Amino acid sequence: MTNSPIDLDVFSELSEATGEEFAAELVTTFLDEAPGMIADLKAAVVENDSDGYRRAAHSLKSNAATFGATELAELARGIELGSLPRNGEWTEADALQSTLDAAAEALRDLIHD
């Protein structure tokens, strides 16, 4: 359980507060939107747009926290507070992508239970 990318306490609270069906829809919305956020983040690196970079990380952080994706939220927060990397440096973006992938998989499992 401790290895799950999703904090189940947070997720079940969300599910209880808003209704299981709604929570599942919200997860689907997040999974639809998240790739766009990472794309925005990468685009901001290319365009040297530090506001856009921060905003994309901020969005991911905020949503990750909503679903209890603790590790993803922490990572995104670090990026939000950090500085804009040089174009071509994808260490952070790649880490974010793989953490997102893991969280997404766990979330999908949760809503298809």
Add this chain to the structure above:
Amino acid sequence: MTETSGRLLIVDDNKVNRLLLSRSVELLGHKTALAENGRVAMEMLAVQEVDLLLLDIEMPEMDGFEVLEAIKSQPELRDIPVIVTSSVEGLDNVVRCIELGAEDYLPKPVNKTLLSARVSSCLEKKRLRDEQKRLLERFATSEVAQDLQESGFAIGSERAHASVLFCDIRGFTRLSENLAPEATIELLNTFYTLMFEAVTSNGGIISLMLGDGLMALFGVPHPIENTAQSAVQAGQEMFTMIEMLNAERMNEGEEGLQIGVGIATGEVVAGYAGTDRRATYTCIGSTVNLAARLEAETKETGGGMLVDQTTLNSLDGVDVSRTYKGTQIKGFSDPFDIYALQLGK
């Protein structure tokens, strides 16, 4: 649902956040509208009634700080409470929101108990503000109400250039003797409704209601371009409206009303006079006395509208029907030239 339900506008660029917040407040019994950035929110605020704003900070196009600034700078939006819901980093940003006039700050993910409590308390605040506004507007005019809300309440005064208009129903005591008390009040209400319309549609305010008469001010608390012209225009409209009212009354076999109007222009001292508990926006000075005397003088001249020299000098396109040179007026040592104006057109 014991709480009053409100209309909430949720402003967030993030779709998940928008949907989640919307769901959370709908479950509390409120109605929601959604905006994906500040610009869209401002457009919506311009056309629809909103009781409370849930506002994100980080947004493209127009961020939450800019929305707060825009809302607080517009008198008609300023009273809408704003709860900032954000996961923005840094205490200084939270402080900035509060300084810009946000009621409250809720970090995301928003705790549903806190959200429920804050939303209720903000809606209650909004309800009280609306109530206060309605009361103010009932007992003051909307200009004075707005002035009070903008500058706060202070007993004090300022010198200003203004035109003062007095209007009075001729022979009202005798008229009311033939009417039931209810009919008298109804007649007065109709009279005041018409006179208020004439005054406010010309940029004036009603300063006093005096039994069967009133005192109106033009040029305070907000300056207007030609106070005399506006006051005279209002006076003209009063006569036109009374004529229409009389036509109606004649049809019903009732006696018509006759009014007299006096207008003077010059420097006045205007402000709130009274105590903290009860005060009125009013105006004093010799201009006020002169206007009151001119109105009284219409009893001698047989009704109509009398104005002083200063008022006449500022008029355009108004004809004098009669000049009363060197009229001695009670309370003033020097005689005045006063003018009866042609009514209508």
